[in-house]
Amino acid sequence: MRYSTLSGIAVLATIVVNGVIAVPAVAGNGNGISVPCGTTALINAIATAPAGSTLVLARHCTYHLTTAYAGDDGLPPIDRQLTIEGRGSTIVRDGLTAGAFRIFHVTSTGDLRLDDITIRGGNVPTAGGGILVDSSGTLKLNKATLDNNTAGIEGGGVDVEAGATAYISRGEFTFNNAGGGDGGGLESDGTVTADGVVFSNNFANAGGAIGHESGDAVFRNTTLKNNTSGLDGGGIDSVRDTVQFINSKIINNTTSGTQGGGIWNAGSLKLIKTEVAGNVVGGSGGEGGGIYEDAGTLVLQDSQVDRNSANGAGNSRAGGIYNTGGTVTLDHSKVNNNASTTAPGGVWTDTQFTVNRSEIRHNIPTNCAGGPVIVTGCVG
Template identity: 35%
Template sequence: MRHPRPAPARTRSTARSLAVCLVAGLTSVAGTAVAHADTHVRCGTAALNAAIVKANAAGKGTIVLARHCVYDFKTPYTGQDATPAITVPITFVGNGAVLRRDPGSAAHFRLLDVAVGGTAVLRDLTVEKGDVTGDGGGILVQRGGTLRAKSVTVKDNTAAGDGGGIDDRGTVELKASRLAGNTAALFGGGLAVESGGTAAVTGTKIYDNGARSFFGGGVLNDGSVTIEDSSVTHNHVDAGDGGGLWNDSQMTVNGSTIADNAARDHGGGVTNAGGGKATFNGSTIKNNSAGRQAGGVYNVNPGSTLVLNLSRVTRNTAGGPPGGVFNGPGSTVVNKHSVIKDNIPTNCSPSVVPGCVG
């Protein structure tokens, strides 16, 4: 609370009066500092949960985790959440700490749940080994919730539904982070952005994630996604399309690399479907593979638009032609000075793709 500065005295005050005012003022300021002090949490899950409860009740908070501590959760706090749902703005200063579902636990739960009205700001923290029967193996961001993460690793989490690492129904910002080794039984091994959700991914590595069936080994987007200065590599779909990226809404990829991803069926690197618009600016799609068609990019369904701007689609492979870019009936490819070459068995044929030969 900010305290107003007292008005100048109209008459001369005694020294004693000044001293009393000074002490009162210092006490007031000190009280304010204590009210907004950070909460330092010792290395224990009960202490962390208590700190989240306290911050929720206070309307906001900053929680400083014990340096390099592994907060090992053996049971959920409630439902399928290891920690209390975040309902207010809370900053977590990670100090290299780990939030982990104990590998020996038989219970199914995620590590963090950001609920409506909540904002989780994560710094220098790892979230790992969550396992849920629904969506969001590591972190669930509900509609109306916000996740802002920097220098954060989300790894080795599993969801029986969507979003092995993160399921996003609200707003997600990832900077200088990693999504690695996460698995979804359905959609979005690393990150699933659901309808109405938005995500901005910058300077982040998305790798070794998988979807066991359907779409988006690395990222699935049903909402709005921007990926910039990032890499999407070595992700896979075991039975479906879009080994690296799958989009049916709005996706923009700037200055990024989509490489060494695999899909059993179509779109080893990228699938753009369902009337979606996917734009690649100054990006590279290379060395991806598909079991059937389009090791590079699979652009299908009426109304779908793929824009390749100053980008490269090279050295991708598929079980049948084309190995590079497939453009289905009613869908559109806009090629702005991009290179499509050295794909196997063909670059684009039998599809018609502007600026592509063979």
């Protein structure tokens, strides 16, 4: 539902928002409320738009935020249903002059949709550097870019709290940071559905691209590439509950720690037609260049773990998969061409895998030999 509620008198009037005299947004011709290219106009539009409104930003405008609206929030909190059509615009916190604040905060009663927009430079000491979604809140991102946002604890780009919901399509998460905690690009603790999203060059202590501590998440046609972590899970760190990757790629991620160059998992993880390749665990004694499985459930279906490595000093092993106490199923999948400093190069496991028409080959220095349990069908 769209509203055009501002009268001609209101269009010409000025109002006070947070002590600033601002020209209000103007009603569009049935296509939403037009927001001129100015920060005060943007703040005013968000603060005053009725529930169900669509705000149409100035095409390719950059809206600069220099002060927080309130607390840690750069813009008025979203406490109702609101759509913002960016039309290629950018909302940025001016880092050289501004204090620390995030860009958007979706409250428990909020429902925010962002289309064709870039969110850049948010910075908070807590959670959600770019966007924070409170429990029961809803976020929808379409063709959105989260770039160079920082959170001190979790969710450098976006933090979806437990009980919140997020839908993300055709977007990018780039160069976001959660160096003190989890989820450099995205902290996924609620219900998250993503399709056609790229996470690249993000950093966190755990889960360079994605940190997942609770809830259910499904990632389709999603790529995690060139992300890094300081402790574990260069691509993703999944602690509990369920995560699925379908038709996706987890490639060229790195941890300087000791567990999981691409993936660290202790929950229920399913990979369907997904590639885990070129990931590196680089710490001394590192384990699981592609995947580190820690007493959770891991299913690979029509997937491959290929060309990953555990190349740190000492007893670095299992360039492909390292499993301690987990339940692992290989179904029409391959664990090939992985490498580690010491054997085995392919798979180290202390529990037997369930294997269905799968292979573990061409890993160095060995495929499975050197581990406490040799996976069924694995030779050398």
